[in-house]
Amino acid sequence: MSSLRWRGGMSVRFVNTTGVVLDTIWLRLWGNGEDGCAAPAVRVTRLSGGTAGDPAVGCTALPVRLAHPLRPGQPALVRFDLHIAVPDRDARFGHNGPYYLLGHALPVLAVHDGKGWHLDPYSTGGESNYSLTADWTVRLDHPRALAIPATGSAVAMPARPGRTLTTIAAKRVRDFAFAAGPFGKREALTRHGVLVRLWFADDVSAAEVDDTLAGAVEYMDTFAGWFGRYPYPEVDLVSSHFDWGSMEYPTYVVTYPARTAVAHELAHQWWYGLVGNDQYADPWLDETIAEYAKQRATGDENPLCAGPFWPSPDAKVTSGMDYFNANGGYSLVVYLLGSCLMHDLERTMGPDRWLAFLRDYATAHRYGVSTPVAFRAEAQAASPVDLAPVFHRWRAS
Known part of the structure; x- marks a missing residue:
């Protein structure tokens, strides 16, 4: 595995909570949203537990016909090999020099509710994502020189010479995102005991690091007072002077080093992260x-x-x-x-x-x-x- 191309396996365990018999589920491959089927950055192969159909909705939706019809309340498991090629662009899924951002790179289950399957198209000017909470465990085998900011809490252990195995656990989150690169790191605790980790690129000044971290701690406490306790042990911020803006993910945000951006993205930890919504229909x-x-x-x-x-x-x-x-x-x-x-x-x-x-x-x-x-x-x-x-x-x- 390299920072440009990542490959491995993924297992998705789920329960049919729809109230109807399911013979097919859908995986959302949002990482294909920018380039579509012309150059899919996220590919699924060697699927078991069902049969993959033809990708749809610009290669952001993959149908999986289950091996057996799934009655309401029944669990199921599908496994597949996953191939990720990080696009060569400065974007929320892309890179700027040695700093790689993998937002929405991992597949998620599409939502099925009273309206049926939600298979909305990718939006470049906003978000199309709509997902339910799930427990994630992600293991990344990577060069030791790469820092790995991510959704959830990570434990890093030495692996083969020159490499590290980082295991990340995240419970009851709607998505999983991570970054990879030679980031600097600073930490602080909020009054409520939440660990705030700031990961920063080399274009962020020392004064910006100080101000961004102080602002993040302040806003996490403020929003906890306004909206209720933050239930996760930490929140990670990845900061650089991105041309494209900022973006929120569960327990993890990507932001340029300005307090207004930091405050907006951290507010999303409650509004989208904890309290979800259909971001395509009701942004x-x-x-x-x-x-x-x-x-x-x-x-x-x-x-x-x-x-x-x-x-x-x-x-x-x-x-x-x-x-x-x-x-x-x-x-x-x-x-x-x-x-x-x-x-x-x-x-x-x-x-x-x-x-x-x-x-x-x-x-x-x-x-x-x-x-x-x-x-x-x-x-x-x-x-x-x-x-x-x-x-x-x-x-x-």
Whole structure:
């Protein structure tokens, strides 16, 4: 295995919780989203426990016909060989010089719910990911010189000469991501006992390291106070001056060294990480709250709240990625105008009642999935006044 190409085996154990008999499941290979079938970066071979069909949805979805039909409540296991070729680009799945990022590189099970299988296409301007929580154990055999920041908690042991075996465990997380490279490392503890690890590339200055780590500790404590206890023992941040931005994963974020970016991505540890949502159909359910939390924590002003500007008459905070992929306006509407919705709800309900609602909602839906219907209904139940005008004002009704 090298830092450019990784190969190994993967086992997926699951239980049929759909309530119907399944003869086929789907694996999401999100790492193929950028290049599709023309140059698939993630390939599955030698599958057992079923038969792989033809890749679909731009090679981001692989059907697996199970060896035996799976009744509700029954467990199953599929195994396969996995081949990953890290794309030659500075991206959330790619590399910049010797620093490799493997976001969404490992396959995950597609979600089956009352709407059937969710097989949405990849989105370049946002996220399409929708996954449920699972327990992960990942073992990486790699050159000793490579640091391996990752989702979960890692234990490194010497392997063959010049190599290290890093074993990583992550319980009840929605995805798994990791990085590899000659990163520097700094650590600190939050007041609540969470270990914050900052991994940084050589383009991050000493002052930026200090400020990023201090900000991460501060925001983890702030968000725990607002949204409830962080249940994992650690959170890892990988920092560099990425051209493409920042990205959240469970217990792990990739961010440029600026407090506003750090605050937004760490807020995602609650809103997407702990409280999941269908990020293709309902991106506002995590992005608007994460952006609002960033603004509230950093004091970042949002001028659009005083004078909203909508890019088109039919743009709505609650639009899905299908709308934004076709029409644009994703960041303006979901991040900025969406966060104005959250600020307006806070003013209408009052700060104490609003934060109590968010804590209660995050607790009730922890490790589960949030929906627009549940969010609006539970916010209204916690409010002494009618919230319909607020949702309507920000095109979220």
